[in-house]
Amino acid sequence: MRFLGTVFYWYLWYSFGIWMGYFYRFNRKKNITGIERIPSDRPVIFCSNHPNAFMDAIMVGSALPRRNWFLARSDVFRKKALAKFLGFVGIIPIYRALEGTENLAKNDETFDKCTAMLEDNKCILIFSEGLCIQERRLRKLKKGTARIAFGAEEKNDFKLNLTIVPVGINYDSSPWKFRSRVYIECGEPFAMKDYEALYRQDKARAMNQFTRDLEKKMAECLVIIEDKANDKLVNGLEDILLDEWTEAQGLDPENQNDRHIVSKQIAGAVNELTNTNAELVLSLREKVDTYLLGLKDIGVRDWLMRPKGVESIGGTGLLWDFLYFVLLFPLWLFGTITNYVPYKVPYALAQKIVKHMEWHSSISGTVGTFLWQIWYGLTSLAVALIFRNWYILGAYMIAMPICGYIAQEYWARMKKAKGKSALLSAFRSDKSQVEKLVTLRAEIVAEMNALRKN
Numbered sequence: 001m002r003f004l005g006t007v008f009y010w011y012l013w014y015s016f017g018i019w020m021g022y023f024y025r026f027n028r029k030k031n032i033t034g035i036e037r038i039p040s041d042r043p044v045i046f047c048s049n050h051p052n053a054f055m056d057a058i059m060v061g062s063a064l065p066r067r068n069w070f071l072a073r074s075d076v077f078r079k080k081a082l083a084k085f086l087g088f089v090g091i092i093p094i095y096r097a098l099e100g101t102e103n104l105a106k107n108d109e110t111f112d113k114c115t116a117m118l119e120d121n122k123c124i125l126i127f128s129e130g131l132c133i134q135e136r137r138l139r140k141l142k143k144g145t146a147r148i149a150f151g152a153e154e155k156n157d158f159k160l161n162l163t164i165v166p167v168g169i170n171y172d173s174s175p176w177k178f179r180s181r182v183y184i185e186c187g188e189p190f191a192m193k194d195y196e197a198l199y200r201q202d203k204a205r206a207m208n209q210f211t212r213d214l215e216k217k218m219a220e221c222l223v224i225i226e227d228k229a230n231d232k233l234v235n236g237l238e239d240i241l242l243d244e245w246t247e248a249q250g251l252d253p254e255n256q257n258d259r260h261i262v263s264k265q266i267a268g269a270v271n272e273l274t275n276t277n278a279e280l281v282l283s284l285r286e287k288v289d290t291y292l293l294g295l296k297d298i299g300v301r302d303w304l305m306r307p308k309g310v311e312s313i314g315g316t317g318l319l320w321d322f323l324y325f326v327l328l329f330p331l332w333l334f335g336t337i338t339n340y341v342p343y344k345v346p347y348a349l350a351q352k353i354v355k356h357m358e359w360h361s362s363i364s365g366t367v368g369t370f371l372w373q374i375w376y377g378l379t380s381l382a383v384a385l386i387f388r389n390w391y392i393l394g395a396y397m398i399a400m401p402i403c404g405y406i407a408q409e410y411w412a413r414m415k416k417a418k419g420k421s422a423l424l425s426a427f428r429s430d431k432s433q434v435e436k437l438v439t440l441r442a443e444i445v446a447e448m449n450a451l452r453k454n
Helices: 002-023 055-063 080-088 101-119 144-155 192-201 203-219 228-248 256-276 278-298 307-311 315-353 357-387 390-429 431-453
Strands: 044-048 068-073 091-094 123-127 163-171 182-186
Touching (some): 044 055, 044 144, 055 068, 055 123, 055 182, 055 357, 068 101, 080 091, 101 123, 123 144, 144 192, 144 203, 163 203, 228 256, 228 278, 256 278, 278 431, 315 357, 390 431
Parallel strands (some): 044 163
Antiparallel strands (some): 163 182
8 A cells, every 4th residue: 555655646746747837837957946955865844835725735746856745734634535545645634723723632643643754764845834825925934843843853862864945935926827937946954953952951942943944944945025015016027127137147037046036136126125215115016007007908018018029029020920820720729629628627617616816726737637637548549449540549649738738839929919919009009108108117127227236
């Protein structure tokens, strides 16, 4: 049973890894850093933020090189069949006061299981905030991580060599959207051994110090917007500035690590400005809101207001779009027809049943992962039975996923072409409106550039 659990675990996470890589434009080589810091010869507790329901466990579990066991809130274990399945794939219940204080004593059993796994040189992933909130902030950490870590070391007289790895999961402003971005940063590991002396003197003080240190190290892995009122402002400034600031520093806008660095800079500049010049922040909010609403009115995105974007609506740009659409139309049509069900159904299902946005991508992503595999198998079987030809079956099995990807890129390019057309129409109908937006954008960029230099 243990062997089967391990096999199913890796099947599950590799399946999720492939699908999530498509769902989020996530590439393990480009969208996660710090893997080389993870020790392979000792027990590890990965401590992560928790903005996106069980999608966070999927993303981290499929990205890290070592198998993880997970702690999840106890209310998902209420149904026996589901509880057995979760235990089978390595998920352990953690009992919170929110699910009933009468169950808190059961955490002793959970902590004992964690200690046994760490003694067996295993890895555990803990969402140390204790709550799932979709925001670009780090909430105050719960004491559960400290209790598990110190409990395991105390039982082994601090000879366990337990290592803590802080993890930051960074989604963009719309983590529920298909083809949005995610970046994972594994921070600098630190050893529980460092707290031994303090723990032997004062346990409470050691646990508090550990929690503060962990919170600081986790925050270093995240893009943090300190004031919730600035969420929309930072998101808008990222749209406007991210590529420009990245290139200005000799970085690559297509490299997610470089984009993460610049996102931190933008959020940091707004955080600092909020503390030093509240009036300027209000002015920036008003300008960015006005600019984004203006773009929405004419039906374009910010990238079209940049020099390269404006150039792309010229004659050669439109010609290349036309040739692209004509030449790839058959592949788009085949890919859309054959992949429509596993693409559309999960999203529609999530829209219908999900009440909180934190769960949207988790539901649509999980359903999509399994539905696509089932659909791929059933349609391949249908092709085999209808044509009874190995060559046709092989061609279908190769073409279906490739054309599905082409269809998605085709749709993305169609949206860009629609934006170009909208900008051309705006130029012809009300050129002054476009010029006002260009001027407003230049003011925003100039103000933020001045902040960056200072």
